[in-house]
Amino acid sequence: MGIELKDIYVLRLGHRPFRDKRITTHVALVARAFGARGIFIEGEDNQLLKSIYNVLDQWGGKSYFNIEFVSNPKTLVKSWKERGGKVVHLTMYGINIINKLSDFDQINSPLLVIVGSEKVEGWYYYNSDYNIAVGNQPHSEVSALAIFLDRIYKGEELNISFSDAKLTIIPKERGKKVVKNE
């Protein structure tokens, strides 16, 4: 893998198939590329699933990365905590991650990282173990998730690789080089 995967999953709230397809796709690709083991997506969207599976198929991760649609994310959060996991809600209203880094150094429990869409119900603020801000400015759930996972993995996630990849990039100063693994 290039890194030792931690027990981290992402929960994407409030996915609206038409409006959010591309953003949720990017959230899922960040989850995969930055070392999460899977993503739960509130809603149901076969087109989205197809896009993500296509990346897993070409670039690897089918055997590591789970995608699951959930209709009741609150039940997931509750059962996650009951089973001893911790829940982190990423929100610009939370405590800046700069001031919370040491908390996550010590966590060995499975982590569920919640990212919302436009508006997240108050329930999640009060039922998550942590409300963490990746800076207290508006930006994007895509970048918030990336920076959060980057801090957890201390930058090592950028070395991630997938043993079941059909395609592998050979990094180049100019142009593109991709090898097919057969």
Added chain:
Amino acid sequence: MGIELKDIYVLRLGHRPFRDKRITTHVALVARAFGARGIFIEGEDNQLLKSIYNVLDQWGGKSYFNIEFVSNPKTLVKSWKERGGKVVHLTMYGINIINKLSDFDQINSPLLVIVGSEKVEGWYYYNSDYNIAVGNQPHSEVSALAIFLDRIYKGEELNISFSDAKLTIIPKERGKKVVKNE
């Protein structure tokens, strides 16, 4: 500002108003929140402009952050280099930023950071000073830009603040607290 802004601008290639509106909005918000001074967007999209201006108006940055539409981004790249600036193209096919960090510690020239949409013309690979991969896996231009700027500012960008903000978040463990600056 909470940080000392460097001379960094973003160029967003290939914006398609209908398809890319939300992704380009997120790219622009990351540019603002992670310490770029402005964004050039290929194309023209008044709805997009309105969304970004709305954030600048509420959360600050009108006096720091420039938004400009460009019809010929190659001309911009050429003139940027002619005026002594450096051009960085973020692409998963490039050299992993992990192996290039020291290059950017030394740069004092104005930086133009290019992020593409689906497909970027070969020209940009050959006319940028650097092709940099934020990991050699597919994810998102939103996360790639965030991590790149995070490396440039060494995490300090998460302390950014805007003196002309009408709204300021008071970070909270639970719930939301926002003060209006009058």
